[in-house]
Amino acid sequence: MPQDMIEIIRITPFIDMISSKRQGFPAALRPSSVRTTYEAGAAIFRLGSPAHSVFFVESGAVRLMRLGRSGEEVILHDARAGEFFAEASLDSPKYHCNAVASERTELLQVPASALRELLDADREFSRQWVALLARQLRAVRTRVERLSLKSAAERVRHLLVSEGHGPHCEVTLDGTLKDLARNLGLTHEALYRTLAAMEKEGVIERRNSVLRLLR
Structure with missing residues (x-):
């Protein structure tokens, strides 16, 4: 891999960052949810702690990680606004990783017991939940393909x-170019150079926060 790329192990569905029309929080979960705020660096849960809740990111970002054999951080997932995390622990007694706020973050916290009860009692919600997980899985597969x-x-x-829309595959960025670089698995310097070269060659066009594919 070239030196100007960084290898990142994460499976964030990037569509959540580039789309201003994010998938909303299911209305059926609102009565049981609690809004919580975490400052940057605060732990939401730790590896091995009891799995009591599933979380939805309203704003900010949460990094899910484990420690490697040499004590290095291995990033499993970067949860962004409009995304659930810890849903994989719904039927587990313990969390499988650490979750730490990457910046000031607002979450909706849903007790796992309430979510399980709703899945059992409400067939329509169950279908919505399956559809939501399917969307996230498709986004993960697309991202893995891109990082390859x-x-x-x-x-x-x-x-x-x-991810783009229209005849020119137009993408509107909600985040910064540094956010884009991170999600593409690149250093921000490599991304800046690449975008400049692609613009000069007439491959893409940049206008404010919009990227368009010209050819």
């Missing part, structure tokens, strides 16, 4: 083709 591409330009083009 070797060049930064290929990753940018893949993003526009797979």
Whole structure:
């Protein structure tokens, strides 16, 4: 892998960051949810602690991680606004990783017991929940495919083709270019160079927070 790329183990569905029309929090869960706020660096839960809740990110970001054999951080998932996390622990007695707020973050916390009861009692909600998980799985697969591409330009083009809208595969960024670089598995310097080169070659066009594929 080129030196200007960084290998990142994370499966954030990037569509959550580039779309201003994020999938909303299911109305059926609101009565049992509690809004909580965490400052940057605060632990939401730790590996091995009792799995009591599932979480929805209203704003901010949460990093899910484990420690490798040498004590290094292995990033499993970066949960962004509009996304659930810890849903994999719904039927587990303990959490399987650490969850730490990457920045000031507002969450909706749903007790696992309440979610399980709703899944058992409400068939319509159960279908909605399955559909939500299916969307996240499709986004994960798309992201894994994108991160397997070797060049930064290929990753940018893949993003526009797979996530963009209209004849020019238009993508509107809600976050910064540093956020985009992180989600493409690149250093921000590599992304800046790549976007500049693609613009000069007439491959893409940038206008404010909008990226468009020209050819």
